[in-house]
Amino acid sequence: MITIDNVDSVMKALTDHIDKTAKEAEAIRRKATSMLVEELIANIPVWSGRTVRSVRVNNSGAVAPSEPDPHPSEWTKFGYTRVMKMGTEPMRPAATAIARAQVAQANYSFNMNVFITINSKAWGLVEQAKAPDGRGRNKAVVSAIALAKVKAAFPQLG
Numbered sequence: 001m002i003t004i005d006n007v008d009s010v011m012k013a014l015t016d017h018i019d020k021t022a023k024e025a026e027a028i029r030r031k032a033t034s035m036l037v038e039e040l041i042a043n044i045p046v047w048s049g050r051t052v053r054s055v056r057v058n059n060s061g062a063v064a065p066s067e068p069d070p071h072p073s074e075w076t077k078f079g080y081t082r083v084m085k086m087g088t089e090p091m092r093p094a095a096t097a098i099a100r101a102q103v104a105q106a107n108y109s110f111n112m113n114v115f116i117t118i119n120s121k122a123w124g125l126v127e128q129a130k131a132p133d134g135r136g137r138n139k140a141v142v143s144a145i146a147l148a149k150v151k152a153a154f155p156q157l158g
Helices: 007-042 072-078 092-105 123-127 142-153
Strands: 055-058 115-118
Touching: 007 055, 007 092, 007 115, 007 142, 055 092, 123 142
Parallel strands: none
Antiparallel strands: 055 115
């Protein structure tokens, strides 16, 4: 016969360890998701900002509502981005603020899925380095580059 003393204290220590590990894992999920979003939006060329604004991070897989094409009267405020360095486009700050805010709204608990969605007609062109007009300013396969950087930074994610 085996007798185990202090079962309550052992169970409490085990529960505390599980809780601590879960919190650490949630923090890693949040940091990795944030880095992935940052890497994605850093390599999306911005004209009107529509593609970057469409980035969503949530637990349901919901996508951003589709935006209509900008009216030609709005084009001047976007600037001639073809000649601008990536990151200097006038519409980038507002668009990236919306995308970054999405990261804070998701639940990173292990019992929840975390989805990153991009609902933009231009996304296929961005991924092929052909946005906005067939001659891209970004690197090809934006998502693969972003995922590779996140996996390198967080090897525990596999």
